[in-house]
Amino acid sequence: MADTSATPNAWDTAQPLPGTPPDFSDRRDTIDTPKGRYWELSESGWDAMLGYLADPATLARYAETRQHQVEVKVIDSAGERTFFVPRTADDQQIIDEAANSYLRDVGLPQRPTGYRWFQRLPGDLTAKDIDEAVYAAIRDLPRNHHPAEAVPAIRAALKRLYRRRVGDGATADPLLWAGGSRSARRPVTTPRAGGRNPHLPSWLPSGRMMGPAGALRKPPDPWGCPPLHRR
Incomplete structure (x- = not known):
């Protein structure tokens, strides 16, 4: 299933990136720059997918020089x-x-x-709002679905999210952007942990990563996706 949506x-x-990011940032932190607010994608495949499926004009990069x-x-x-x-x-590879x-x-x-x-970030939203919109968009898929089957719904949710928020000052409501109804909406729940994606290597390193400033953090999800997509 090759992507043909972005050329x-x-x-x-x-x-x-229009500015210098902090040495360490959690994926839900907001980074202010002269040209808008950004969030840093984690090293996981899930965040890479979210970054790619949104408007390409919103994506930015910064050379990795940290140890x-x-x-x-x-x-x-x-x-x-x-x-x-x-x-x-070898760890980084x-x-x-x-x-x-x-991603493949x-x-x-x-x-x-x-x-x-x-x-x-769209408008005054945060990465948490993006997560909630995406989870709402895919919550009705079968639990054993292949990750590629979620791509159309995620792409549509992100498109609605950015179209509604960028420049128009609309009120945040991630479930509505995901295609839900405010009167009939169901609460968004955190996907249940457990299992793993059989398509990904089982010999990944564990442990926590630490940036140059000494800020201790957990490593990215080695399976590259949230629990909802693990099998």
Whole structure:
């Protein structure tokens, strides 16, 4: 299922981020720039898909120069100990391949390596609002659906989200953008964890990553997608 909706490739047309991002940002943080508010896509395939399926003009990139670290926990006869080591090129290749494997599964172009990726937020919304709109759009799909089957609904939800919000100051209501009815809407629930995507490698590294400023953070979901898409 190759993507034919964006010509040229949205990764190739992404503009430089208009500003300098913080060394560390959570995916739900808002980054203010002279040209609008952005959120940073995580390294997962799921966020890469969201970034690609929205308006290509909202996508931005920034060269990755940070030195990440991985927390290693060792349990042996001497007990348990934890220490940090630099993320190696092999570690990074595994992370990138996990994301690109997911993108291939959903029929989208692979994400170039060596960059941090950002997306301009619509109006005054946040990444949480985007998540809620997307989850509402796919909540009625079978639980064992292939990730590619969700792409049309996600693309449509993001299109409505950006069309409604960019420049018009409309009131936020992610469920309405996802095609729902305010009077008949159901609460959006967090997808249940469990299982894994069989299309992705099972030998990915675990541990937490740490940016150069020492801010400890969890690694991206190694399966590259939210629990709703794991099997």
